[in-house]
Amino acid sequence: MSARAGVVYLVGAGPGDPGLMTARALELIAGADAIFYDRLIPPGALGGVRSDAELVYVGKQPGVPSVPQEEIGERLIVAARAGRSVVRLKGGDPFVFGRGGEEGEALREAGVEFEVVPGVTAGVAATAYAGIPVTHRDDASAVAFVTGHEDPEKEESALDWEALARFPGTLVFYMGVKRLEQNAASLIAAGRDPEEPAAAIERGTWPGQRTVSATLGTIAEAVAREAVKAPALIVVGEVARRREQLAWLERRPLHGRRVVVTRARAQASGLAATLRGLGAEVVELPAIRIEPRIESPEVRDAVANLGEYSLVCLTSPNGVRLLFEALREGGRDARALAGATVAAIGPGTARALAEGGIVADVVPERFVAEALVEALAEVEVGGRRVLVARAAEARDVLPDALRGRGAEVDVLALYETVREQPGEEDVEAAQSADYVTFTSSSTVTNLTEALGDRFPTGARIVSIGPITSETARAAGLEVAIEAERHDVDGLLEALLADATA
Ligand code: SAH
Numbered sequence: 001m002s003a004r005a006g007v008v009y010l011v012g013a014g015p016g017d018p019g020l021m022t023a024r025a026l027e028l029i030a031g032a033d034a035i036f037y038d039r040l041i042p043p044g045a046l047g048g049v050r051s052d053a054e055l056v057y058v059g060k061q062p063g064v065p066s067v068p069q070e071e072i073g074e075r076l077i078v079a080a081r082a083g084r085s086v087v088r089l090k091g092g093d094p095f096v097f098g099r100g101g102e103e104g105e106a107l108r109e110a111g112v113e114f115e116v117v118p119g120v121t122a123g124v125a126a127t128a129y130a131g132i133p134v135t136h137r138d139d140a141s142a143v144a145f146v147t148g149h150e151d152p153e154k155e156e157s158a159l160d161w162e163a164l165a166r167f168p169g170t171l172v173f174y175m176g177v178k179r180l181e182q183n184a185a186s187l188i189a190a191g192r193d194p195e196e197p198a199a200a201i202e203r204g205t206w207p208g209q210r211t212v213s214a215t216l217g218t219i220a221e222a223v224a225r226e227a228v229k230a231p232a233l234i235v236v237g238e239v240a241r242r243r244e245q246l247a248w249l250e251r252r253p254l255h256g257r258r259v260v261v262t263r264a265r266a267q268a269s270g271l272a273a274t275l276r277g278l279g280a281e282v283v284e285l286p287a288i289r290i291e292p293r294i295e296s297p298e299v300r301d302a303v304a305n306l307g308e309y310s311l312v313c314l315t316s317p318n319g320v321r322l323l324f325e326a327l328r329e330g331g332r333d334a335r336a337l338a339g340a341t342v343a344a345i346g347p348g349t350a351r352a353l354a355e356g357g358i359v360a361d362v363v364p365e366r367f368v369a370e371a372l373v374e375a376l377a378e379v380e381v382g383g384r385r386v387l388v389a390r391a392a393e394a395r396d397v398l399p400d401a402l403r404g405r406g407a408e409v410d411v412l413a414l415y416e417t418v419r420e421q422p423g424e425e426d427v428e429a430a431q432s433a434d435y436v437t438f439t440s441s442s443t444v445t446n447l448t449e450a451l452g453d454r455f456p457t458g459a460r461i462v463s464i465g466p467i468t469s470e471t472a473r474a475a476g477l478e479v480a481i482e483a484e485r486h487d488v489d490g491l492l493e494a495l496l497a498d499a500t501a
Helices: 023-031 069-081 100-109 122-129 161-166 180-189 219-225 238-246 265-277 297-304 317-329 347-355 369-378 397-404 424-430 441-454 466-474 488-499
Strands: 008-012 034-037 054-057 086-090 114-117 143-147 170-174 197-202 210-215 232-236 258-261 281-284 288-292 311-314 341-344 385-391 408-419 435-438 460-463 479-482
Touching: 008 023, 008 069, 008 100, 023 086, 023 114, 034 069, 069 086, 069 100, 086 100, 100 114, 122 170, 122 197, 122 232, 161 180, 170 180, 180 219, 180 232, 197 219, 197 238, 210 219, 210 238, 219 232, 232 238, 258 265, 258 424, 265 281, 265 288, 265 488, 281 424, 288 317, 288 441, 297 317, 297 408, 311 317, 311 347, 311 369, 317 347, 317 385, 317 408, 341 347, 341 369, 369 397, 385 397, 397 408, 408 441, 435 441, 435 488, 441 466, 460 466, 460 488, 466 479, 479 488
Parallel strands: 008 086, 008 114, 034 054, 034 086, 143 170, 258 281, 258 435, 311 341, 311 385, 385 408, 435 460, 460 479
Antiparallel strands: 170 232, 197 210, 197 232, 288 408
C-alpha cells in the first residue's frame, strides 16, 4: 500500500549505503506528497520522488543553525492536516537515537495519524561492514546501544557507568567521538578492563568507511591520532577482535579505488552499480546526455515504411530502445521488422533487441563498425534498401561500406548526444581518481572539452576499444588500459585485471 493522505510516515533511511534502504521506505518515498529529510540520508535516496513532491531539508549540522525540533513537528502536523501524505525521512532507524519518538508523540498529541518504518540502524550496519558481529556465541550474549553524547543541558551524566562496566556484552556508542576520552575513562574507572578490544567505525557503509582498532584504554588516543570524525560509532567488546578474521569490505577487489564513470546518466547506473559492488568509490561525470530525436519527420517516415528495408542495422542499445519507442508512437510494434534481416553491433544492442522481442540475425564477434561490416559479408545487400539506425554523429564506416556493396542506405538519426556539464563537487572528487573509464569517443571528446585543465591527470585511462582509445590519444590522453572485448563487461574485466594485478 502506498502513502496515505493525511498520514505522517516516520521512515528510517538506513545508515548510508543506498542498498540498505528498505523496500517500504522506497515505496513511500516514491508515493509521498511531501518529504522532510535529514542530513545523513543515503545518496540518491530521493531519486525516486514524484516530480511534484515537496522536498524539505530539516537536517541538523553541528555548528550551523537548524530547524528547531518543535518546528519540525509543527510542520509535519500542518502538512498532514492539509491532507497530504508525508514522509519524515531519517538516517538509520527513526526510533534509535533519531528523535522519532518525540515526533511521534507530537503527532499523536495533535491527533495526526502516523506509521513507523524501521531502518537498518548504524549500530548493526557499520559494525557488520567492519566485520564485527555485535553478538557472538563465545564473546557476547548481549549488546547495548548507548549514547555517547547526552543532552548538554543535563547537569549530571544519566549513564550508569557501573552498570555499563558490568554489562555482559558489547557496548556500541552512538555520537561517541566528541566525549570519547571522558567516556572511556569513566568505563575504566567503573571497572571495565582497559585491555578489552575496541574499535571506531567512521562513515559506516558509506564510500570510504574506515575502522580504527585499539583497546578501551587506547581508543581515545587512536581516534585522535587518526582524526576520526562523525558520524562514527565506538564499539567496546571482545567481538571487536573478530574483525581480524571477519573483515570483508576491505577485501573486495576494488576497495579503496576511486573510479570515474563518464557515460550519460541514464546509461551509467549499471556500470556504476557493478563497480560499487566490487568495492569501488564511483564518481559520475556524465559527459554527454542522450537527446532523443524520434519526433523528427525522418524517423516517422522510416518507421511508417520499415517494411521496405531488407536489412536494418542497430549500433547501440539506446538506438534500439528509441526505435521501439518510435514504433510505439507510430502505433506499431516489433512486427514492423518481420521481413528484415536485423543486425546488432554487439551483445548489448542484441540484448536490447531481445527485450523488444527480436532476436538479432547478425552479431559480430568484435563490437566495432568494421566488424559488423565483415559480419554482414554474407548478407545480400546489392540493390536492396538498408536502414542504419543510430546516433546523429556516428562514424560513417558502416553506411559507406554497405553503399560500396551497392546497397541503397538510409541513415536514421534516432538521437543526438549533447554535452553535459558535470557538477563541481564531482569534478573535485574526480581529481584524486585512480581510473577514468571511457565507453565511447563522444564521452572522451565531451569530457576533455568540459574539464579542460581540470581533467584528472593522475588517473589511469580505461578505454572500451580502439576507436575510443584513438580519440583519447588525439585529445592528449595516455590510454593505460584497453578492453579486449569492446563492451561494458569487457571494460570492467580489463579494469579489474589491472587493479588486482
Ligand atoms: N537513527 C540513527 C542514529 C542517529 S544518531 C541510526 O539508527 O543509525 C547519529 C549517530 O549515529 C552518529 O553520531 C553516529 O554515532 C551514528 N551513525 C549514524 N550513521 C552512521 C554511519 N554511517 N557510520 C557510523 N556511525 C553512524
